Amino acid sequence: MARETLERPRFRHVGRPVDRIDATAKVTGQTVYGDDLRLPRLLHVKLVHAPVAHARIRRIGASKALAVPGVEAVLTAADLPPHRTNPDARAQVLLASDEVLFYGQPVAAVLARDPYTAAYARDLVEVEYEELPAVVDPLEAMRDDAPLARTGAIRDADRSEEQGHITVEAQQEQAQSHPSNVSSSITFRRGDVEAGFAEADAVVEGTWRSSMVHQSYIEPHVIIADYDASGELSIWSSTQAPFHVRHEVARTLGLPEARVRVTATEVGGGFGGKIYLYEPLVAALAMAVRRPVKLTMSRREDMLAATPAPQAVVQLKAGMKADGTLVALQARVIYDAGAFPGAPVLPGCLLIGGSYKCPNLDIQGFEVLTNKVSVGALRAPGAPHVAFALESAMDMLAQRLELDPLEVRLKNAVEKGDPLPSGQPYPAIGLKECLEAIARTDIWRERRRIRQHPHRGVGLAVGGWLGGLQPASATVGLNADGTINVTVGAADITGTNTSFAQIAAEELNLPLEMVSVVTGDTRTAPYAGMSAGSKTTYTVGRAVKLAAEDARQQILAIASQRLEVPAEELEMQDGVVRARGQPEKQVTFRELGRLTTGFGARYAPIVGRGAITARRQAPGFTAQVAEVEVDPDTGQVTVLRYAVAQDVGFAINPKSVEGQMQGGAAQGLGIALFEEMVYDEKGRLLNPNLLDYRLPTARDVPPIEAIIVEVPSEEGPYGARIVGEPSIVPGPAAVANAVADAVGARVFEAPLTPERVLRALGKLRD
């Protein structure tokens, strides 16, 4: 780990690497996950997944399943309690009632005393389907003569997940009046793109395809719901977004949010794929049977029917002048949303035109419906797809103009004040600094020597993410023994609670051991937005800092009374408040704890509060470089070395930041080289398991050098900016550029499987 840091004040805790507070429990297997939870009278549910991609349901026969001992109920859409059903919102279509829209869509629920009985009985549920023509490929789906993926036009698409990840003011054009598989489109234009191409000295173009990939969290979805006789709905879910789940479930089922308690159980990996999905269904089942109900998905069920990341086709044309100035970009960005709207068209279009200064832009984005499972977020949703195209094109231009690919990027890289395609100007960002850091890596400096090897090469790519914005709050309390409790509402998916402990310990000048951070449920925790959009530390961290400062003031006020010294003349360290220059005048946090909690205590309890709203984004950029070797006979690509430079503003916990950078880069290598959900022409998923769906393993991922770049954000705590998402973005492009550098062949489709590499080498033909 290296760090490129501006000069800044020295801190005691923030900025220093610490182990995650939950690390030991996790690595020793003691952490309690959602599937570990039990409730009295619990029923287990298994869903009946449609074996066809597009069909009408003619009949559902439950008698054989109901005859199985231990089966308590088989419910279809008609058996669920009244609820809001927006046909355009995947999570509100609890069970398919008439039209099946994708292979794997749930059409019925079998509830039994144990999951094995439920799974056995599921196979006995008889469903008659009338098959309808399925449309599987997004480009075919866009044709005028394509069959429609669903009956009726899209009117009320649910884009909340996208907004959680990226919050900008640009508006998508939604829902046309006539039925079409194009459910939304968006256009950004700037300057005159034709004039731009005319003045360019080099123009390249191509069509880049990215495959559908799955978030592949270790823990599949787990949800428990319990609706009691007093009308209180409790939900335990391995969600990244407890307050969002509460909001959506309450809205869907017509309950006040005050009556819904969502507990985010430990998330065994989310990556954007665990926002909310089956919570309304499981809650509706619990309401229907008046017993607690648990859904634990198997790997197969999760791959069939959760929300993977979309397939995309990016048609890009780019023009550059001989001096390396980018002058025109024209793009058609097509995301396959699957059966429900929700594809990341907006961020894709913003990023393809927002990574480099370019006077002439013409960007069109399309969201296309097909009869495949609907998509969700996966770490910087939509961004790797467009970076694959854009960063490949940048290398092609540099090569055509015989320019250094890093210099070309540096010349055009966006900086503070440069506009996004939407016109919104960038705040302080660190793309250039990341490129400069990559220029100093061994891989980059050794690239000429590496290239002397006949099958090795070095490739560079950049990528970024704008980040989501949601308000946040936190409280900080002083315990009776002088230790400190921090309470937040954000699910901790990346070690954020450890960072919050650092922040509170910093503000109160305490040893880290004196601080504990916990994520409450939605009825006890102060509100926080979803843990998505890389915004948790950026937003909740600020709230924690304010809450700790508030607690500090309250502590000083009491100490001032006790010691009869003005608060300004007090200092606190390690749980002791002292009068400056009068060390005998002191009071400990432990005494203050007793004075604010004990019998007949003189003072009210310390309740520090922080509440913020975040109105300015703090986008994060990364530059990455890969050294690869290509086997010219098999087409296999091996990544030998990899380096990631990422601007994180300020690394509150560099250890955790480094982990995010390496983890994201590893995921980027997965989508670059291996991961692909394969559908047949009838829309059936052929590889819903981790044998046939290939994830990168420890043997595939080289040591990843992480270089932390710190260009402070304007609003983040201590200058921190978004961290989690950018690192996944450049992988496919960096690998494709390295492959091109190594063997001269450019691959336009990710993952870069051996066949595709061989095809690019001209060694394999259709």
Added chain:
Amino acid sequence: MARETLERPRFRHVGRPVDRIDATAKVTGQTVYGDDLRLPRLLHVKLVHAPVAHARIRRIGASKALAVPGVEAVLTAADLPPHRTNPDARAQVLLASDEVLFYGQPVAAVLARDPYTAAYARDLVEVEYEELPAVVDPLEAMRDDAPLARTGAIRDADRSEEQGHITVEAQQEQAQSHPSNVSSSITFRRGDVEAGFAEADAVVEGTWRSSMVHQSYIEPHVIIADYDASGELSIWSSTQAPFHVRHEVARTLGLPEARVRVTATEVGGGFGGKIYLYEPLVAALAMAVRRPVKLTMSRREDMLAATPAPQAVVQLKAGMKADGTLVALQARVIYDAGAFPGAPVLPGCLLIGGSYKCPNLDIQGFEVLTNKVSVGALRAPGAPHVAFALESAMDMLAQRLELDPLEVRLKNAVEKGDPLPSGQPYPAIGLKECLEAIARTDIWRERRRIRQHPHRGVGLAVGGWLGGLQPASATVGLNADGTINVTVGAADITGTNTSFAQIAAEELNLPLEMVSVVTGDTRTAPYAGMSAGSKTTYTVGRAVKLAAEDARQQILAIASQRLEVPAEELEMQDGVVRARGQPEKQVTFRELGRLTTGFGARYAPIVGRGAITARRQAPGFTAQVAEVEVDPDTGQVTVLRYAVAQDVGFAINPKSVEGQMQGGAAQGLGIALFEEMVYDEKGRLLNPNLLDYRLPTARDVPPIEAIIVEVPSEEGPYGARIVGEPSIVPGPAAVANAVADAVGARVFEAPLTPERVLRALGKLRD
């Protein structure tokens, strides 16, 4: 239900009867209690209870128990992790290591995969005891030649439970230097008691005995503890005092409070008996075996080894002038603490000398150790015992002087400004108002007619409780849909959360359905004191009111910005904020919810905060009247009618207040007539079950008329004062006075069993 209320402002919610928000779930059996909880890898513990009252442990042999399949461990004191052991604090003596001090004391713990296996194996643990002389009767224990109940003097008695119930500044004289069974004593003197008796026209004296009784909650103690590899200790306990459990467990086991999470599971009855007891032991077991451990006590185990209410002997002499003026009180108040200090000597002494104005006082209190189970709190701990003596004596004096017993009490009743024996003056109290209310009851007005029946009579008594003081805090949040969440840290044992919902709805002028109140665990909830000492509504209610007012200000500030109207010109009703006189200028809570939680929201979340400390008590008094019939042949006493007038300051939820008054009175009738833990001369409990320990049933308790008296307290929310405890106090005295009124025989020992009544009637001799 009647209500005697001063003129006061009209409210929308507070002061109106509402159903408890948890009522339906409870009566339909859906409420989840501690015993319903399951954890993975859970072990169940059964304790080995000593079958002798006083002994040395010679040897503990576990081999036979360990041979039982499913038994995972048999642990003794020596096997527990290092911890603080104060031999004077019952809960810190996790397992007896050397000296057994009471029959039923735990000496070893058997941990097994299920409770049945643990119970079976428990009987196979071989313990060799060397019996020591046991002292059982408190008066005998006070003799100089009595055997000592335990080795060594008391040095560091734990009186936190008493302080939770009654917080006053008087100090007990603790711990003598030489070993004795008298572990503490206290003296209050005022005036010249001998001179007082000299000027009295009537002097009565007697010795009143009260039996040891059990809280007899429906749910015995349930505790689960889990200590994970990251050093986080989680405890689920049916405790009334989660923060107190956290404090004591952390202190005992040497953990920072920030690392201890205590969740108060639904309390299935507590009455003071569920503060804390076995939590440190269960936590230590979980730390020793590194697995979650659950203790669910059986009824027998709970009666043997929880903390019942003490036996007491009260020697009282009282003198009155012919005009009814009380002139002298001399009392010796002896509480049997059992094997550990912690008896309610202080409140007993304060109340026996603090119910009536009396210029000459001589009150001595003694806490005596015996080899019986140590005692805990039971609703107004210590108070019924002294009221039994004092209120009997008041009737005896009235009879001797041929005065009306109600008039005599009214003449002498304490009022605002009168001193307690400690000198502390009373704040506003309503004892006189309660007596006046009782004077208007049918029972009292019909007493002459009733007395014409040869075996019927009417008896009156009063009683009170001073109340505990602890600080409290609460938060109030606005949800995305405009509903309101209130979070508190106090366990809801009497419906307090329903009252808090009323308070928040009142302050925010909302329908009650829009407000939800939840008790968080000690890591998510704002601090609150124990739910004991009748102080929960009095203290936490104030914090909720402040938090709601704070939320109200935050809401108005945002609405003011949105509507461009000064906050002072806004009004809120039913979730809408409007400009006064401009109804078109309005914004709903739902919109404000979205504006403070949504993506890119303009405003920070609403986090209303209230934190208070309570420095002034708000004592509660009650007057009660009983109509009884005595069977002169069997001695059986039947209560025909009963009325309770109680000053509650302001009844926030009259339905719940009435329930508290009736429930407490029913418990008072139980200790008056039936309840008694019977020990043999060797200190063995003879009736540890609910067949031989007689509780009052629905057939024994007549309809109880509840008259709510409202003399506002100075500090309580809307004038509310303490409610829960006073109602239990007068029962034994009221019944004894009624029996004397009916058949002319005075009984000096509670419960007034048929034998004791026959003995008083001279129909039965020793």
